[in-house]
Amino acid sequence: MADPKDSATASSNHDHSHGGIFGERSELIFAILSGAFLAAGFAVDILAENAAEWLPLAGYLAAYFFGGFYTLKEAIDNARARTFKIDSLMLVAATGAAILGEFAEGALLLFLFSIGHALENFAMGRAKRAIDALAELAPDTATVLRGDAQVTVPVEELKVGDTVLVRPNERLPADGFIVVGESAINQAPVTGESIPVDKRPVPDAAIARQSIAAISSSSRAFAGTINGSGALRIEVTKKANDSTLSKVAELVAAAETERSPTQRMTDKFERIFVPLVLALAVLLLFAPLVIDETFGESFYRSMAVLVAASPCALAIATPSAVLSGVARAARGGVLIKGGAALEDLGTLKAMAFDKTGTLTEGEPRVTEVIPTDGADETELLSVAVAVERLSDHPLAQAVVRDGVDRLGDTDIPEASDLKSLTGRGVTARLGDEAVWIGKAEMFGVDGTAPLSDASAEAISALRQQGRTTMVVRRGQRDLGVIGMMDTAREGAREALAELRALGIERMLMISGDHANVAAAIGKEVGLDEARGDLMPQDKVDTIDALSRKAKVAMVGDGVNDAPAMAKATVGIAMGAAGSDVALETADVALMADDLRHLPFVVGLSRKSRSIIRQNVYVSLGVVAILVPATILGLGIGPAVIMHEGSTLLVVFNALRLLGYRDV
CATH class of the missing domain: 3.40.50.1000 (HAD superfamily/HAD-like)
Structure with missing residues (x-):
């Protein structure tokens, strides 16, 4: 059941996506053929009393071949990797049944084991396809502008600095920033956002090229996302194999190999448990020395115990849940490593x-506007916006943005002669009057008149509330105080x-x-x-x-x-x-x-942990029931049905995570 290509992961990777003459479904088809020949042999054996004795045997042997083909192949690969896994235990049990002449039971064991693994592979493939689908979200080609011409090229040939044209409803081919056009982009494939995000061009493409990390999210674009109704021109900032989408796909795929605490615990358990099972199977061969039964009966019981005690479900219990949980998170815009x-x-x-x-939000916002000395909010904000729009300071930009919103259609006067007083504020001219805007500490020093009592009280109250404050003074009047805060x-x-x-x-x-x-x-x-x-x-x-x-x-x-x-x-x-x-x-x-x-x-x-625990309990519970049951006489057939049933149960239980919904 392990991938023999890497002995380091052989103990936990249940990859059965073997190739063959029927492609990726070869193992499933071989398992079905095994079942068909088993059924044919059984039918001849029971129903055709006058048939030649070799006919049912031929059916069972054909069932052995098709049911054991991939099991034997994997057991050989495991042996080369110096590991002795569950596939090997099943082959030993099937071989033992053949030695005893129990070809029907041996064929049944291999059929159920192979069909169980094929179905397990199909189910696990659903989770893996959810991960693989991430890498396939980006289109194969892109429309690149070469002068006045539009050229279609494979996305792998895109270079940093290329400008690509994205038409309405197309997927974006690369990471970049928008230089022309406005649209709403569905970013759910990358970020998990349920509502399309409005996008607009960067204010200055030259500045954006110099500091890509500083580009606003409203101008960023990601490969694999879906354009809305507006045509866009996007300048490429990352090659296809370096895009955010490709990195996420790589990291999610790599997350499969990251072993969880429960998985490490079950690995330790297996390393101790499997040798004990083998020792028990050998010990049962000597049962005729203490009880009245033939060696053949003891040998059969020993093989049944090998089947019953193989911790197949335990080995797949945690990886299947981790794979499904990580895939579901990625689909929701969350990367779990x-x-x-x-x-x-x-x-x-x-x-x-x-x-x-x-x-x-990471951006300051105007939260309070408190006029003083007979001014009103309109006068206070008009003066503040007039002066601050001459400055490039983040607080000044916030005053302009929020002040304009509050003022609406109010005419804003023209200010001039802006001077910055580092760490304190600014001064400027508005008409024939001087304007001061800044911290309370810039007033009452260097010949500047102190704050009015009303302004001082407003500053004190706002600071106690955690606000950043600035006083606005025009001429001899304190027009008021503006409180600002990085809002929640x-x-x-x-x-x-x-x-x-x-x-x-x-x-x-x-x-x-x-x-x-x-x-x-x-x-x-x-x-x-x-x-x-x-x-x-x-x-x-x-x-x-x-x-x-x-x-x-x-x-x-x-x-x-x-x-x-x-x-x-x-x-x-x-x-x-x-x-x-x-x-x-x-x-x-x-x-x-x-x-x-x-x-x-x-x-x-939390749901993933719950399912992991459920899977571990089911896995250990089935083993705890089957081992004593086979020692007391339960046959190989019922044992392998319960064994493979428990394996499929834990896999399908884990797949429930793919449908997890945030309630």
Whole structure:
């Protein structure tokens, strides 16, 4: 049952996708032929009393050939890899039955074993096809603009810097950024987002080429995603084999070989159990010395025990569940890097979050506008926008963006002579008056008049709420105070509530921002605790302390939080699509920049752990029943039916994960 090409994985890989004269279905067809010849031999033996004696034997021997062909092939490959696996045990049992003249039972054993493996291969193929389908999402060809001409080329020939044309409803051929056109792109194949995402061109293609990582998500494009109704021109930033989609497909496929804790435990069990089974089978050969039976009867019982005790279902119980769970997660826009991460996710009791870009949008927003000294909100915002649109500072850009939204159709005056006071604010001219905008600390020094009492009170109140503040003064009047904050993500509070319902008992924020800012966001999203003013080492120490009490996950961006993520039981990266660093460093990567995928993957991992436990219990339970039953006289036929039945049961039970839905 193992893949002999790699002795390191031979003990757990149940790959039966053998080639042959009938292609990939050869093993299934051989198993069916084995059953047909077995049925023919049995029919002749029972119904045709006057038939030649060799006719039923010929049917049984043909059943031996077709049922044992791939079993023997794999046993030989296992022997070359110096492993003695379940296939070998079955061959020994079938050979023993033939020696005893029980050709019908031996043929039945090989038929059931081969048909069971063929069906198992078919079922496991469903999970593998779900993974393989990822790599097939990108189109085979792309339309490249060469001057004024449109040239169709294989995607493998695309180069960084090429401009590709994507027509409405076509799949995107490569990762890149949009240079012309607007459309809504269905990114579900990569990020799992259920709603198409509006896309627009980058403001400056030259700047985008210099800093690809800084390109806005609204201008990024990924291979394999589906264009909406607008035609797009996309500049390629990665070759086909380096695209986010291809990396995800590679990492998901590699996750199969990552062994989970349960799988490591069952491997140890098998290494001890299989030799004990062989010793028991040999010991049973000496039964005639102590009980009244023939050697043939003892030999038959010994072969039946070999069949009954073969831990086939146990060997496939965990890998099948891991494969299905990882495939389902990938289809939902979450990359889980192996069985260990899948199982660990299901045991989490605590979760720590970074603030900026994880629980928050990562962009400051105007949250309060407080006019003072007789001004109104329109006057305050008009002056602020007029001055700040001359600046390229992130806070200034946020004031302009949100201020324009609040002002609507209000005319905004023209400011001039902007001067930056580093670390404090800016000054400018509006008409014949001076304007100051900045921190409270820039007022009352260097000849600048102090703040009015109303402005000072507003600043104090907003800072206690964790707001970043700026005062707007025109001439001799304080027009008011603007409060700003990196606001919580949409759906963050609901996502954390779902996590709590799933059994996450403690959730906290660990942030380098001011403690008041952290506390404000923590209260808004419903965290148990928010810790601010933390250096990177403080975050690591916090995770270390938490992990001593319970299994803990660290959720961050996969770059700045890498040390803390590495220290946690599970490191979870947000918004990993397009980020090679996040894909490589995290144990779990949420491809979309959406916290609402977190409850989905935690729920999936808990379901996966449940199914793994069910499979292990079924596997061990069947062995526990069959071994004493065969010792007491149960035949090879019933034993192999239960044996193969349990193997198929655990595989199909694992496949239920492919249909998991986030409720």
